[in-house]
Structure formats: C-alpha cells, structure tokens
Amino acid sequence: MKERELVIVGGGPAGMAAALAARASGVGDVLLLERDQHLGGILNQCIHPGFGLHHFKAELTGPEYAGRFADLVGRDRGIEVSLRSFAVGLNREKELSYLRPGALEEVKARSVILATGCRERTREMIPIPGSRPAGVYPAGLAQKMVNLEGWLPGREAVIVGSGDIGLIMARRLALEGVKVKAVIELQKVSRGLVRNVVQCLEDFGIPLYLRHRVSLIHGRDRVEKVDVVKVDEEFRDVPGSGFSIPCDTVLVSVGLIPENELLEMAGAEIDREKNTPVAPSVNLTSIPGVFACGNACKVYDLVDWVTRDSELAGRLAAEYLGLGKPPPARDASE
Numbered sequence: 001m002k003e004r005e006l007v008i009v010g011g012g013p014a015g016m017a018a019a020l021a022a023r024a025s026g027v028g029d030v031l032l033l034e035r036d037q038h039l040g041g042i043l044n045q046c047i048h049p050g051f052g053l054h055h056f057k058a059e060l061t062g063p064e065y066a067g068r069f070a071d072l073v074g075r076d077r078g079i080e081v082s083l084r085s086f087a088v089g090l091n092r093e094k095e096l097s098y099l100r101p102g103a104l105e106e107v108k109a110r111s112v113i114l115a116t117g118c119r120e121r122t123r124e125m126i127p128i129p130g131s132r133p134a135g136v137y138p139a140g141l142a143q144k145m146v147n148l149e150g151w152l153p154g155r156e157a158v159i160v161g162s163g164d165i166g167l168i169m170a171r172r173l174a175l176e177g178v179k180v181k182a183v184i185e186l187q188k189v190s191r192g193l194v195r196n197v198v199q200c201l202e203d204f205g206i207p208l209y210l211r212h213r214v215s216l217i218h219g220r221d222r223v224e225k226v227d228v229v230k231v232d233e234e235f236r237d238v239p240g241s242g243f244s245i246p247c248d249t250v251l252v253s254v255g256l257i258p259e260n261e262l263l264e265m266a267g268a269e270i271d272r273e274k275n276t277p278v279a280p281s282v283n284l285t286s287i288p289g290v291f292a293c294g295n296a297c298k299v300y301d302l303v304d305w306v307t308r309d310s311e312l313a314g315r316l317a318a319e320y321l322g323l324g325k326p327p328p329a330r331d332a333s334e
C-alpha cells in the first residue's frame with residue numbers, strides 16, 4: 001500500500017484551502033482526492049456574485065472564488081490532485097481506499113483531512129404529504145440543472161424554505177423567466193441573509209409567506225398545485241387560513257446535512273443530530289490525525305469562513321506531522 005503524508009478528501013474550497021495551508025506549513029506530500037471532474041465543489045454551480053468579500057476584499061462569483069484557489073493548487077508541485085476519485089473507505093489506521101476510472105486504489109496516510117461538504121435535506125425529511133409527482137427538486141439540485149446543465153425545472157414554481165439557497169434560486173428562476181409564485185417559510189423570520197431577502201425576493205416582487213407551511217402537494221404525473229396554511233406560534237395550523245397555489249414545480253430548500261460517512265466508517269464519534277464530528281474545537285475529530293473542515297465539519301453560511309477554518313485544518317495536520325507551529329484552537333461554535 002502506497003504511503004502518503006497527508007490525504008485530503010474533497011476538492012471544494014475547504015479541501016483546497018487546507019491543502020495550500022498544509023503545504024505552507026511544510027507538508028511535503030499532499031494527495032487531494034475529488035470525485036468530480038473539476039476542483040471547486042459546490043461553488044462551480046454558484047454563478048451569482050457575493051463570494052470573497054472578506055477573504056479577497058472583492059465581490060466574486062463562486063467559480064471565480066474557486067478558480068483562484070484551483071490555480072494555486074495546480075501550480076503547487078507538492079499537491080497531487082486526483083480527479084474523478086471517489087473515496088469509499090477509511091479506517092482508524094488511516095488506510096483509505098478510493099475508486100478512480102478503471103482502478104480501486106489503496107493508500108496509507110499519516111494524516112487525513114475530510115473536506116467532503118454537505119448534501120441537501122429532501123422532501124422526505126420534512127415531510128410534505130401528498131402524491132409523488134415529477135417536479136419536486138432539492139433547490140441545490142435545481143441550481144445545478146439551471147447553471148451547469150442549462151435546462152429549467154419548470155415554468156411556475158413555489159419554493160419551500162427561505163434559507164439562502166432557496167432565496168438565490170427564487171431570483172435565478174425569475175431571471176430565467178420562471179414565474180416564482182411564493183417562498184413559504186415555517187419560521188417567523190427568513191433563515192437567509194437580509195441582503196438575499198431584499199435582492200432576491202423584494203426586488204423581484206416575489207411574496208414571502210412567513211409562519212406558513214405547504215400542507216399538501218397535488219399532481220398525478222407532474223405537480224399541479226400546493227396547499228398552503230398559516231401556522232401559529234406552536235406551529236399548529238390556523239383554521240380557515242388555507243389556500244392553494246397552482247404551480248408545476250416545487251423547490252425544497254430546507255437545510256444541509258454534513259457528509260461524514262467516511263468518518264463514521266473509521267469509527268469516529270459523530271453528533272447524530274447534526275451529523276458532525278464530536279470534538280472540543282473546530283476541525284478536530286475523535287481520531288488523532290484525522291481532521292474535518294468546511295461544511296463537513298459544520299454548515300457555514302459564507303465560503304470566506306470555510307476558507308479561514310480550513311486553513312487552520314491544514315496547519316493542524318502539519319502540526320500533527322511534527323511540522324509548522326501549533327495554530328490556536330478555535331471553538332466549534334464560533
């Protein structure tokens with residue numbers, strides 16, 4: 001089995017920042033595994049501006065932000081990037097297996113950083129009653145369809161959940177000519193940034209229904225309409241408040257779940273509610289020499305903070321390998 005000093009799983013902003021910081025702290029040999037065919041992670045589909053205001057003091061799109069890191073990674077001869085490489089196994093001894101086209105590779109790492117990001121919560125996890133017609137998509141998947149694959153999910157949409165991804169998709173669909181009829185939010189305030197409520201909904205005249213829920217999805221082959229009802233402080237339906245919205249598409253934007261299956265497979269302690277590593281400070285896990293960073297460690301609003309904390313993960317890995325100066329620990333709740 002080949003030996004490596006540091007193996008990083010995930011070539012999104014977290015994995016790239018960790019790789020560069022580890023190299024700057026003296027790690028000589030980094031293997032960066034990415035299952036996709038490009039580096040950049042979720043940023044590749046986020047073509048809107050608003051990234052990098054803190055880290056670069058410039059307003060960049062997602063691909064521009066990722067591109068700056070990918071250029072640096074590409075120029076660093078101490079980082080071997082392996083694309084289309086899907087890590088499928090990890091144990092406590094830091095033996096890692098991954099699939100790449102035509103081969104199953106095994107590698108023994110002296111340290112590991114998991115930067116595997118998040119997946120989206122789905123309709124089944126809320127859940128919304130009704131039939132199972134076509135036209136119901138997680139919002140991030142719809143973002144990928146529109147921005148990377150060039151096709152629209154439908155013509156008349158209702159968005160469930162007012163987190164940033166839902167808000168950004170409301171604007172994106174409106175810009176593409178889709179009639180966005182409403183954003184429905186169970187809580188009494190939007191879960192997204194105020195600037196996104198203003199720029200993505202108010203500027204486009206898209207109504208936001210706070211303290212409402214979608215109570216039923218109708219449709220046989222394709223979504224035909226949704227029923228919406230107001231809820232009180234205890235989230236009970238308010239009698240007589242129900243109404244219907246005809247639509248052919250429902251986007252579900254109800255949160256993200258950190259991807260930590262590899263960490264779990266290795267036997268690390270996992271917080272079952274949040275699916276994050278149990279650890280006293282950010283980036284650590286219960287296995288010495290195995291670190292987690294970016295959205296795999298906790299769900300971040302802004303990529304700039306992903307970069308900041310992932311650089312720390314790179315330095316922590318270097319320190320574990322006996323290189324660099326010990327970085328200050330940061331509390332996981334910061």
Ligand SMILES: Cc1cc2nc3c(=O)[nH]c(=O)nc-3n(C[C@H](O)[C@H](O)[C@H](O)COP(=O)(O)OP(=O)(O)OC[C@H]3O[C@@H](n4cnc5c(N)ncnc54)[C@H](O)[C@@H]3O)c2cc1C
Binds near residue numbers: 009042118302
């Ligand atoms: C839909 C969406 C919209 C967003 N919009 C904004 C925004 O407007 N502004 C902002 O600042 N932030 C935004 N964010 C947040 C920001 O983009 C994320 O915080 C950031 O991308 C997280 O970086 P990451 O590297 O941790 O994860 P990701 O970007 O998800 O990267 C994880 C990478 O790991 C790879 N991977 C996972 N498992 C494996 C495996 N087993 N083997 C190999 N590779 C693997 C994935 O393919 C992926 O490339 C958005 C997030 C999402 C999901």
